[in-house]
Amino acid sequence: MEALLQHLLNGLVLGGTYALLGIGLTLIFGLMHVVNFAHGEFYTLGAYLTFAALALLGVPFFLGLALAILGGGLLGAAGERVLLRPLRGESIDTTMLVTIGLWIVLQNGELLVWGGVAKSIPHPFPTAPIVLGPVSVAPLRLFVMAAVLALIAGAHLLIHRTPLGTAMRATFQDHDTAALMGIDTGRIHTLTFALGSSLAAAAGALLGPIFLVYPSMGDLASLKAFSVVILGGLGNFAGAALGGLLLGVAEELGAGYVSSGYRDAVGFVIIILVLLFRPSGLFARAERVG
Amino acid sequence: MLALESVSAGYGRLAALRDVTLEVRRGELVCLLGANGAGKSTTLKTISGLLAPRSGRVVFDGEAISGLAAPAIVRRGIAHCPEGRRVFPYLTVEENLRIGAWTRRDGVAAELDAVVAHFPILGERRRQAAGTLSGGEQQMLAIGRALMSRPRLLLLDEPSLGLAPAAADATFRIVGDIRDRGTTVLMVEQNAYAALRMADRAYVMETGRITLAGAARDLLRDEHVRRAYLGG
Ligand SMILES: Nc1ncnc2c1ncn2[C@@H]1O[C@H](COP(=O)(O)OP(=O)(O)OP(=O)(O)O)[C@@H](O)[C@H]1O
Ligand SMILES: [Mg+2]
Numbered sequence: 001m002e003a004l005l006q007h008l009l010n011g012l013v014l015g016g017t018y019a020l021l022g023i024g025l026t027l028i029f030g031l032m033h034v035v036n037f038a039h040g041e042f043y044t045l046g047a048y049l050t051f052a053a054l055a056l057l058g059v060p061f062f063l064g065l066a067l068a069i070l071g072g073g074l075l076g077a078a079g080e081r082v083l084l085r086p087l088r089g090e091s092i093d094t095t096m097l098v099t100i101g102l103w104i105v106l107q108n109g110e111l112l113v114w115g116g117v118a119k120s121i122p123h124p125f126p127t128a129p130i131v132l133g134p135v136s137v138a139p140l141r142l143f144v145m146a147a148v149l150a151l152i153a154g155a156h157l158l159i160h161r162t163p164l165g166t167a168m169r170a171t172f173q174d175h176d177t178a179a180l181m182g183i184d185t186g187r188i189h190t191l192t193f194a195l196g197s198s199l200a201a202a203a204g205a206l207l208g209p210i211f212l213v214y215p216s217m218g219d220l221a222s223l224k225a226f227s228v229v230i231l232g233g234l235g236n237f238a239g240a241a242l243g244g245l246l247l248g249v250a251e252e253l254g255a256g257y258v259s260s261g262y263r264d265a266v267g268f269v270i271i272i273l274v275l276l277f278r279p280s281g282l283f284a285r286a287e288r289v290g
Numbered sequence: 291m292l293a294l295e296s297v298s299a300g301y302g303r304l305a306a307l308r309d310v311t312l313e314v315r316r317g318e319l320v321c322l323l324g325a326n327g328a329g330k331s332t333t334l335k336t337i338s339g340l341l342a343p344r345s346g347r348v349v350f351d352g353e354a355i356s357g358l359a360a361p362a363i364v365r366r367g368i369a370h371c372p373e374g375r376r377v378f379p380y381l382t383v384e385e386n387l388r389i390g391a392w393t394r395r396d397g398v399a400a401e402l403d404a405v406v407a408h409f410p411i412l413g414e415r416r417r418q419a420a421g422t423l424s425g426g427e428q429q430m431l432a433i434g435r436a437l438m439s440r441p442r443l444l445l446l447d448e449p450s451l452g453l454a455p456a457a458a459d460a461t462f463r464i465v466g467d468i469r470d471r472g473t474t475v476l477m478v479e480q481n482a483y484a485a486l487r488m489a490d491r492a493y494v495m496e497t498g499r500i501t502l503a504g505a506a507r508d509l510l511r512d513e514h515v516r517r518a519y520l521g522g
């Protein structure tokens with residue numbers, strides 16, 4: 001029983017970051033229809049920017065995280081503006097090739113700049129775990145969980161409760177009509193991609209201090225993000241949030257009760273089952289964003 | 291107020307408009323008639339900036355607006371209520387209305403109240419997804435949404451399309467009200483009889499060209515119009 005609670009708690013920490021990755025990708029893939037193979041690279045970028053800010057520049061921890069999230073958003077905006085905007089209206093395959101190119105360039109760029117040796121990010125939290133009844137949790141993990149919840153809530157409010165969010169949803173529901181309303185749809189594309197990328201960067205910035213940071217860490221993150229989007233249903237915000245948490249918990253249980261070597265396999269078994277039995281996602285009935 | 295000067299436009303290699311010249315004066319209700327595929331919607335899209343003309347000019351308030359993008363044209367005071375209503379199905383009724391006022395910073399709440407006062411059903415359905423409204427309600431929403439930008443010129447593309455007779459009549463009454471309250475209207479309609487009865491002037495389009503123009507009451511009596519568009 002105690003072990004179960006402990007696994008659930010760990011699963012929520014991991015799942016929260018999967019949710020951030022998945023929400024980011026459901027905006028980019030589900031709404032914008034860009035099959036973004038470089039999504040995980042924004043996760044890597046978030047982790048390395050945090051490392052650079054904290055370990056090299058000595059910036060305070062929270063400011064470092066904020067800068068990493070902002071950096072992910074800015075690079076996302078630039079990537080959309082420079083690489084994808086000229087391809088608007090081209091087939092999904094063409095943009096896919098471009099994002100594969102971006103993936104390769106970014107990953108090798110990280111390797112060139114940082115080298116292949118994994119880095120660890122310093123953080124100000126005490127390492128002694130906090131004991132909460134039957135379970136114990138490192139203060140850093142508790143902070144990550146709170147930050148993830150705040151970011152998910154913030155993204156939700158932005159998309160569902162602000163004029164900008166309404167314009168995003170309108171744009172991806174009906175492009176021409178959104179333009180007729182006076183919405184600069186090109187700008188909405190850039191902002192949406194930037195938001196999605198910054199959420200991936202946030203996941204990297206938050207998980208970075210828990211695990212290690214290395215150039216190819218984004219590959220698995222991309223895979224998880226696509227899994228979460230499939231689980232939640234394309235373009236479904238709540239689905240991505242729940243799908244991420246579910247995947248994290250399932251992996252943690254699999255690792256705990258089967259074998260830690262099977263951690264990633266558990267996730268893929270779930271994805272295969274979902275694709276076989278509920279191909280439009282576990283939460284297909286929930287409201288779509290656009 | 292609005293003038294098209296020898297406008298040609300098309301899609302890819304297809305020429306949909308050839309040398310279209312027409313004019314809408316301040317305060318008028320002008321209607322554009324024509325068979326399916328004549329180029330009526332294309333004309334409206336060329337005015338609102340969804341399509342750039344290949345040649346010719348669109349002039350609004352004395353300035354050329356052809357070549358401007360759609361958002362810039364809404365800001366100048368032209369709202370386009372597109373064919374098939376095109377409400378945003380997953381947005382609520384209120385969100386649809388608010389997005390209509392995207393180009394405005396102030397007076398949005400007052401405008402929302404005014405539109406809801408005009409279309410009480412939209413007030414009742416405020417929090418409902420627009421995709422769940424009936425066709426007639428969606429048409430009210432599409433028109434209300436277009437009004438939210440406080441346009442000086444309203445382009446309406448087949449507002450009665452697919453509506454039951456009662457809903458179509460209600461829609462025409464609303465269009466009349468809008469004109470009476472001072473908004474200039476250019477309306478495309480298949481229901482030529484209803485449109486000509488309320489319009490000041492009308493143009494008839496065939497295969498991308500304007501073939502006839504005149505006062506609406508004269509066109510109602512015109513032999514060709516009667517045969518082609520009024521069923522005898
Ligand atoms: N998006 C498009 N791509 C290619 N061709 C188009 C497009 N839209 C319209 N056309 C063509 O342009 C011509 C004019 O179409 P348009 O929609 O302006 O006609 P319309 O007069 O509005 O007809 P309807 O009464 O059926 O709405 C038609 O031949 C049509 O097939
Ligand atoms: Mg048409």
